[in-house]
Amino acid sequence: MPLSRDKIAATAIRLADAHGLDGLSVRKIAKELGVGPMRLYDYVLNKSELLDLMVDVVYARIAEVAQQPEWRATVLAIAHATRDAALDHEWFSDLLGGRPHLGPHALAVGEATAAALSQAPSVHDIDDLQRALGALNSFIIGAVRREVTERRTARSTGTDLTAFQASLGPYLTRMLETGRYPTVARLVIDGTHLNAEETFKHNLTTVLDGLTSRPRT
Amino acid sequence: MPLSRDKIAATAIRLADAHGLDGLSVRKIAKELGVGPMRLYDYVLNKSELLDLMVDVVYARIAEVAQQPEWRATVLAIAHATRDAALDHEWFSDLLGGRPHLGPHALAVGEATAAALSQAPSVHDIDDLQRALGALNSFIIGAVRREVTERRTARSTGTDLTAFQASLGPYLTRMLETGRYPTVARLVIDGTHLNAEETFKHNLTTVLDGLTSRPRT
DNA sequence: TATTTGTGGATACACCGTACGGTAGCGAAG
DNA sequence: CTTCGCTACCGTACGGTGTATCCACAAATA
Numbered sequence: 001m002p003l004s005r006d007k008i009a010a011t012a013i014r015l016a017d018a019h020g021l022d023g024l025s026v027r028k029i030a031k032e033l034g035v036g037p038m039r040l041y042d043y044v045l046n047k048s049e050l051l052d053l054m055v056d057v058v059y060a061r062i063a064e065v066a067q068q069p070e071w072r073a074t075v076l077a078i079a080h081a082t083r084d085a086a087l088d089h090e091w092f093s094d095l096l097g098g099r100p101h102l103g104p105h106a107l108a109v110g111e112a113t114a115a116a117l118s119q120a121p122s123v124h125d126i127d128d129l130q131r132a133l134g135a136l137n138s139f140i141i142g143a144v145r146r147e148v149t150e151r152r153t154a155r156s157t158g159t160d161l162t163a164f165q166a167s168l169g170p171y172l173t174r175m176l177e178t179g180r181y182p183t184v185a186r187l188v189i190d191g192t193h194l195n196a197e198e199t200f201k202h203n204l205t206t207v208l209d210g211l212t213s214r215p216r217t
Numbered sequence: 218m219p220l221s222r223d224k225i226a227a228t229a230i231r232l233a234d235a236h237g238l239d240g241l242s243v244r245k246i247a248k249e250l251g252v253g254p255m256r257l258y259d260y261v262l263n264k265s266e267l268l269d270l271m272v273d274v275v276y277a278r279i280a281e282v283a284q285q286p287e288w289r290a291t292v293l294a295i296a297h298a299t300r301d302a303a304l305d306h307e308w309f310s311d312l313l314g315g316r317p318h319l320g321p322h323a324l325a326v327g328e329a330t331a332a333a334l335s336q337a338p339s340v341h342d343i344d345d346l347q348r349a350l351g352a353l354n355s356f357i358i359g360a361v362r363r364e365v366t367e368r369r370t371a372r373s374t375g376t377d378l379t380a381f382q383a384s385l386g387p388y389l390t391r392m393l394e395t396g397r398y399p400t401v402a403r404l405v406i407d408g409t410h411l412n413a414e415e416t417f418k419h420n421l422t423t424v425l426d427g428l429t430s431r432p433r434t
Numbered sequence: 435t436a437t438t439t440g441t442g443g444a445t446a447c448a449c450c451g452t453a454c455g456g457t458a459g460c461g462a463a464g
Numbered sequence: 465c466t467t468c469g470c471t472a473c474c475g476t477a478c479g480g481t482g483t484a485t486c487c488a489c490a491a492a493t494a
Binding site: 094097098099100102104108111114118126129130131134135137139140141142143145146150153171175180181183184186187190191194199202203206207209210211213 | 331346359363426
């Protein structure tokens with residue numbers, strides 16, 4: 001089996017899933033494939049092109065759900081698929097929004113999203129579409145990013161309050177006890193541990209409603 | 218002048234502004250300060266703590282505008298200040314949402330945002346607040362991130378259409394000419410070059426309206 | 435004066451992305 | 465059958481990174 005872009009991308013994804021983007025190096029991928037590090041550069045121009053490859057593989061999965069009968073269902077499906085993908089591949093959220101996504105599958109997702117949004121009421125001309133697309137993508141990117149980093153810190157500190165205070169405690173609890181951040185303190189202490197998926201869905205429909213119900217300015 | 222966290226952060230910010238986050242290294246900061254690389258570790262635990270330091274300096278600037286008479290004005294001011302800061306310090310957008318922002322000034326901004334949002338109509342209990350805060354921050358993070366990467370690619374490819382096609386052309390124009398991405402193609406070709414700040418403001422008020430006008434689910 | 439303490443510096447390690455030169459096989463041209 | 469050019473593979477090497485560790489020297493204390 002003679003090595004290929006697909007195989008390189010696949011093992012790179014496996015390693016990134018296991019050890020994060022920081023733990024991903026050309027050398028490790030090569031070792032995992034049983035070849036010298038430089039072999040990869042016969043198939044890829046840069047490391048960043050390798051990252052683009054990985055990203056587009058993930059987009060391929062997202063693109064699979066991008067065909068729905070109704071525009072709103074399409075948007076919802078894409079957004080949730082993006083979130084799911086980022087939860088499966090946390091490094092994906094690190095790359096999300098950080099570079100232009102121009103791979104064929106990324107373009108397919110962009111096309112499906114744009115086509116869906118263009119059928120929304122209150123999206124009349126192309127400027128409306130551009131704005132709506134921007135708002136939607138901004139929300140998705142930010143929400144996914146936030147959720148992933150939250151999950152990471154929760155994992156590294158422990159999820160319950162006492163463990164959290166023990167980890168960030170010396171600093172953060174002291175900060176919160178200064179009384180200068182009462183609302184934040186209330187959020188940290190009294191805040192229910194909301195279900196992440198429902199929060200995402202809730203906020204997504206909020207944004208979507210705002211997008212479609214709003215009269216032209 | 219004996220070196221300090223503030224001075225380190227200040228020159229690190231200067232270097233990052235000039236050469237980006239990738240071009241920032243402990244050694245270069247040290248050289249700029251005229252000391253050995255290891256001196257910095259007397260003031261900072263990690264490089265990531267150094268990044269946290271830089272981030273909090275930027276938050277200090279944002280926090281300055283966080284006191285407005287009306288809750289909506291406060292939110293708008295913070296959002297725009299965040300965007301301005303990210304445009305001045307593009308590396309800031311790379312860090313935005315990527316790690317928890319726990320510096321004193323970041324907490325101050327978070328407090329101000331939370332306090333403002335808690336006064337919005339339709340934000341009744343603490344769960345409402347948490348959701349609204351999440352939605353708002355998600356949008357801001359994503360929007361800023363998108364705008365910065367867009368500006369970067371525009372800078373590296375040239376802004377007008379022909380230069381853009383010349384740069385991405387061999388690949389992207391071929392992609393668009395396949396006809397598989399008609400909506401995206403229309404956006405790229407017919408899309409007016411919208412004013413970025415107005416788009417941000419427009420989408421921000423859209424999100425904010427959606428946040429406040431929406432009845433409870 | 436002798437001794438402790440802390441501060442700045444140099445060196446070293448493990449790792450990174452990748453430029454470069456070289457070689458072994460193989461199909462086509464002479 | 466020989467020889468050429470080409471492709472696919474390989475190893476080594478360079479300049480960079482973050483940071484652990486040791487060391488020298490100066491100041492302060494006993």
